[in-house]
Amino acid sequence: MRKYDWEVIERDYRAGQLSIRHLAAKHSVPESTVRSKAKAEGWQRDLTDDVRAATQAKLSRTSRSGIPHDEDAAIIDEASNEAAALVTEHRHAVSRWRRIADRLAGTLETVPIREDNADRFARSLNSGIDALAKAIRLERQAYNLDEERPEELKTFAELMAEVAPINRDNGTNQ
Numbered sequence: 001m002r003k004y005d006w007e008v009i010e011r012d013y014r015a016g017q018l019s020i021r022h023l024a025a026k027h028s029v030p031e032s033t034v035r036s037k038a039k040a041e042g043w044q045r046d047l048t049d050d051v052r053a054a055t056q057a058k059l060s061r062t063s064r065s066g067i068p069h070d071e072d073a074a075i076i077d078e079a080s081n082e083a084a085a086l087v088t089e090h091r092h093a094v095s096r097w098r099r100i101a102d103r104l105a106g107t108l109e110t111v112p113i114r115e116d117n118a119d120r121f122a123r124s125l126n127s128g129i130d131a132l133a134k135a136i137r138l139e140r141q142a143y144n145l146d147e148e149r150p151e152e153l154k155t156f157a158e159l160m161a162e163v164a165p166i167n168r169d170n171g172t173n174q
Contacts, residue, residue: 004027004028004029004033005027006037008027009023009027009029009034009037010038010041010043011075011078011079012026012027012079013034013038013043013045014043014044014045014046014047014072014075015047015048015051015075015076015078015079016045016046016047016048016051017048017051017079017082017083020034020035020038047072047075047076047079050072050076051075051076051079051080051083052083054076054077054079054080055079055080055083055084055087057080058080058081058084059084059087059088090138090141091139094135094138094139095139097131097134097135097138098132098135098136098139100131101128101131101132101135104124104127104128104131105128105132108121108124108125108128134162
């Protein structure tokens with residue numbers, strides 16, 4: 001039987017930043033094993049709001065008082081450091097894609113529309129609008145501008161793949 005670092009797994013579980021599926025993958029533990037252990041030991045995913053608040057505080061440079069219990073504070077601090085670094089990385093990547101979408105828009109503004117290029121122009125326009133819409137959605141997520149969060153969010157990698165799909169035939173971006 002494989003030995004898992006249940007102390008670290010419990011900390012990640014209680015922090016509530018990862019879905020159980022992602023937590024299990026991160027620690028190479030079967031998802032059902034994590035669920036069983038959490039249920040058997042009464043783990044509570046009760047720190048999610050505190051981690052989110054600490055992350056927001058670090059991102060906006062404001063402080064939050066009243067963090068409970070020393071162990072909880074350490075879990076919150078560690079999880080919010082990771083989350084803040086990840087959000088900052090996402091913000092940079094989204095900004096880059098926004099600049100690319102803006103460059104495409106600038107190029108399309110100068111292209112004359114003729115009968116021989118109207119179909120390609122329309123496809124480029126459609127792709128540009130789609131890329132911009134996705135970049136805006138990514139920005140809103142990265143900057144936590146939307147009040148409601150859907151239950152099942154796509155991962156950042158999935159959204160980025162939608163923005164720049166790879167042509168499977170030749171391995172280049174379309």
